[in-house]
Amino acid sequence: MTRSAMNRTRPILKNFMMQDPIGPVTRLEGIGPVRAQRLARLGVACIRDLLFLLPRRLREWAEPVSVAEASDRVGSTVTVRVRVRGVRLTRFGGRRSLVRVKVADESGEIDALFFNQPWMREHVRVGDDVELHGRVVDAKGAALASPKLGTSAKPLPSPGTVVPEYPLTDGVSQDFLAALCRSAVARYGDGVVELLPHDILTRLGLPPLPEAVASAHAPANAAEFDAARRRLAFESLLGVQARLQLARTGRSGRATAARIADARHAALLDRYPFALTVAQRRIAGELRSDLARTSPMRRLVQGDVGSGKTAVALYAAMVVAESGGQSAFMAPTELLAEQHFFGLRPLLERAGLACDLLTGSLARRDRRQVLERLEHGGLHVLFGTHALFSADVRYKRLDLAIIDEQHRFGVGQRAALADKGDDVHTLLMTATPIPRTLALSLYGDLDVSLLDEMPPGRGEVTTRWVRGAERRRVPALVRERLAAGEQAYWVCPRIGAEEDAEEESLARIAGAEQRFARIQESEVFAQLGVELVHGRLPAEERARRLDRFRRGEAKLLVATTVIEVGVDVPAATVMVIENAERLGLAQLHQLRGRIGRGPAPSQCLILGDAVAEHRFRLLEECRDGFLLAEEDLRQRGMGDLAGVRQSGDNLEGLDDPERDLDLLIAARDLARERPDVCALYGAGERATP
Ligand code: ADP
């Protein structure tokens, strides 16, 4: 969806007292069906859309330059003040023509080219003093391409004048659109009405809406334009936040409250085989009070890799089970779902709770059995992938949805969950902190907990970028650790070798399969036991091989990034990552989170191209996953983060969300605290595209 199409999701109608501004653009002079269609491509259907069409940026008319300087600046747009020396019209047949106007100042001569505007020959005369503003191109020497013409009768805007620049589409020019918007403001601007209470505008430092609409299209200066832009952005942000808020209040009271007494709470925390960290206890407390309410919990737990999020989630599931409800525990991969299931089952069973695993690869009969137990309430916790929320999965009483590594789920999968459980408590977990802007715009109603403490007894992990000749010593280094009884991962981003790779790079970009074959050729490694896992293996085979590694029967695991989440083997102390330049910062950090899970010191050896040196250095220096994720975000930009594009909807009007974070927060708070304002904005219709 284009940004312009998204503009339609603004709350509509309410800002107008008069009916007219909502009328179609064809009511405006000079707009027939053809032009209306072109405007529609910009998301402009009615006059109101025009009034609210936000220019992309402001252009400032610069001081004129000399012809000599203009000739030196091919590619840029300049203004020159010149005298006309010659005018020549060439016709190419049909409607095509070229008027070449030779102009000069004391510094030199340049041509201005007017394509298909034969009238220009009459318009300018030799000896006239004119201004020209346009792009300098290289047409057998520097020339000005289709410049704007200023004459003494009708001069160009003076230097320093600011002009809004609109988003364009074929057949709609900048000047045309600007004039259209200005005439729309002149005739219909009065119909714009401010709905926000005055005190709120004052507090936020925003101009009233009618004023903002007018100055967006004809700003006196940059500051006025920016204020107008922010006011218009706030209008759409508030619409989104109000809708989220209304959805939330609409839901409230529909979840099942699970209350446990203090003694029970303490008893649950005692069930773990380890003492929970202070942070884990704190979040357990937050979950306890969330779950005790009938308004559905929406909580995101952010915690670095290895901070122990699973234990926290388990607590929530136990609380719900105590009150007779069921929990769905969803992981992004089967591997991780299995890991959770096998890891948590003993604890759950000791507590007298029944759980099972539902994945896509389950045999039909087994699947039916699981589903039956679920429907009849024979299961307290069901682990699985997004299959947990497919249409045929029916819960007796689903009270809690736990979503692990939530950033890896697509928008569609989240929607499927929302379908099943609008009134279900939801616990989201992630090791990748979502920037606050994003969290707010995706779910204005989300509460966030930070798991900011690592469990004790973890060995130090050192990370090193290994280069040049030293790379050859890596196998020996790994062998040494394995001989000492430790275990290792060897990660290759790809399964097979690069198919179209040339001879030379083939050696460099080995797939996991090739690496596995190579390593096995070495007798020492073969004796220590090597396994290979990747995403293309059948689930059972993969589980079998992982088990061998987990039990220590294989000391070395060659793998693709499938092991990025979920594999938990405390004896593993070495990780080699090949072609690490292919992986992002956050992903590399997540990968190395597989080691250092036991008390022994661990090392992560990065093999990768110097193109990614910056990333490797950061990993060497920094162990804080949150800092790394932020840096990752800065490097790749907001747009790249999972799910952001699809949810651009909620960020509409914000080209740079970080810059306007205050507006987003203000919109969220306003929607929360002022039901009257919320109702006004949240009920706004969505025009159909
Ligand atoms: P993540 O936050 O990455 O999901 P996990 O929940 O997988 O982390 O926990 C990582 C490891 O730490 C697991 O082996 C888990 O059993 C262990 N663990 C979790 N909490 C504690 C604790 N309080 N004390 C000791 N070990 C813990």
Ligand code: MG
């Ligand atoms: Mg986890």
